Amino acid sequence: MEEQVQGLRELIGREDKFVNSKFISVASGKGGVGKTNFAVNFAYTLANTFGKKVLLIDADIGMANVHILLNTDVSRSIKKFLDGSKVEDLVVSIKGFDAIFGFSGIDSIAELEDFRVHRMIYELNRISQKYDYVIIDNSPGIGEKVISFLRASNTSYIITTPEPTSIMDSYAVIKSLYKLYGYSRFKIVVSMCKRKFEEKDVFDKLNFSANKFLNINLELAGKLSFSKNLEKCVKEKKLIAEVYPSDPYTIDLKEIASKEVGEPAPEKNTNFWEKVLNFLKERV
Numbered sequence: 001m002e003e004q005v006q007g008l009r010e011l012i013g014r015e016d017k018f019v020n021s022k023f024i025s026v027a028s029g030k031g032g033v034g035k036t037n038f039a040v041n042f043a044y045t046l047a048n049t050f051g052k053k054v055l056l057i058d059a060d061i062g063m064a065n066v067h068i069l070l071n072t073d074v075s076r077s078i079k080k081f082l083d084g085s086k087v088e089d090l091v092v093s094i095k096g097f098d099a100i101f102g103f104s105g106i107d108s109i110a111e112l113e114d115f116r117v118h119r120m121i122y123e124l125n126r127i128s129q130k131y132d133y134v135i136i137d138n139s140p141g142i143g144e145k146v147i148s149f150l151r152a153s154n155t156s157y158i159i160t161t162p163e164p165t166s167i168m169d170s171y172a173v174i175k176s177l178y179k180l181y182g183y184s185r186f187k188i189v190v191s192m193c194k195r196k197f198e199e200k201d202v203f204d205k206l207n208f209s210a211n212k213f214l215n216i217n218l219e220l221a222g223k224l225s226f227s228k229n230l231e232k233c234v235k236e237k238k239l240i241a242e243v244y245p246s247d248p249y250t251i252d253l254k255e256i257a258s259k260e261v262g263e264p265a266p267e268k269n270t271n272f273w274e275k276v277l278n279f280l281k282e283r284v
């Protein structure tokens with residue numbers, strides 16, 4: 001078993017030399033804070049506004065629901081891969097990016113036999129090399145699997161709402177990762193913001209604790225405004241970034257993506273009447 005792991009490490013290490021992909025984990029302390037909506041719309045924005053090659057992986061084993069937001073089925077689940085298909089067969093190209101919805105149908109990672117997990121990791125590593133960004137949507141909290149994804153990621157976006165319980169739970173995630181593994185590459189996204197500069201207050205609270213008790217500095221990625229249109233999109237299985245390009249949520253998302261990529265969002269060549277139409281559509 002140890003030999004197997006060592007062999008895999010060497011294989012991955014050899015291929016890693018050519019990898020420029022950036023791995024981003026999306027996580028939270030508390031559930032239901034907007035992770036999956038952020039992950040899917042972020043993938044969409046990086047691909048369609050910034051022209052990046054993006055792979056989105058749904059790693060929420062118990063409650064995989066990326067495919068629901070994308071209004072597609074999960075016929076290409078990881079189960080198929082375990083039955084011997086190539087990892088490429090799991091990849092679904094949709095709305096300008098690729099996605100693996102894969103982990104649904106499997107209740108726990110413990111269900112997978114070790115050698116299959118190793119093959120899966122090796123294959124995911126191989127396929128990830130084609131992308132600028134690999135975005136991983138995680139389950140809430142800090143289960144073993146979430147920790148393994150977070151600590152391996154270049155950046156972990158921690159999604160919190162302004163609720164005190166959500167802020168406290170976010171701090172618990174940060175503290176665990178830092179205390180256990182010295183990991184501190186966190187970016188904070190304050191979701192469901194209802195008033196101006198609310199994200200600053202939330203971030204200051206989190207960063208104050210991180211500074212004082214852990215001696216680390218966090219980074220504010222940005223805010224995501226509370227949006228009725230987002231709730232509507234979830235019900236209708238649509239992407240807000242696609243159907244409501246001028247909704248405050250979509251604009252916030254573009255700002256976060258712009259910071260991530262390190263370049264401003266290109267001006268879209270929308271003409272006057274298109275802008276009027278978009279405005280009217282979004283007011284309905």
Ligand SMILES: Nc1ncnc2c1ncn2[C@@H]1O[C@H](COP(=O)(O)OP(=O)(O)OP(=O)(O)O)[C@@H](O)[C@H]1O
Binds near residue numbers: 031035140192249
């Ligand atoms: N910015 C927002 N404005 C309004 N409602 C929102 C916003 N973000 C999320 N929601 C609401 O919260 C619900 C849960 O969102 P989402 O599934 O993205 O959360 P999650 O953190 O992935 O949940 P889980 O922890 O269960 O995986 C959405 O269906 C939507 O109704």
Ligand SMILES: [Mg+2]
Binds near residue numbers: 036037060138
């Ligand atoms: Mg989710």
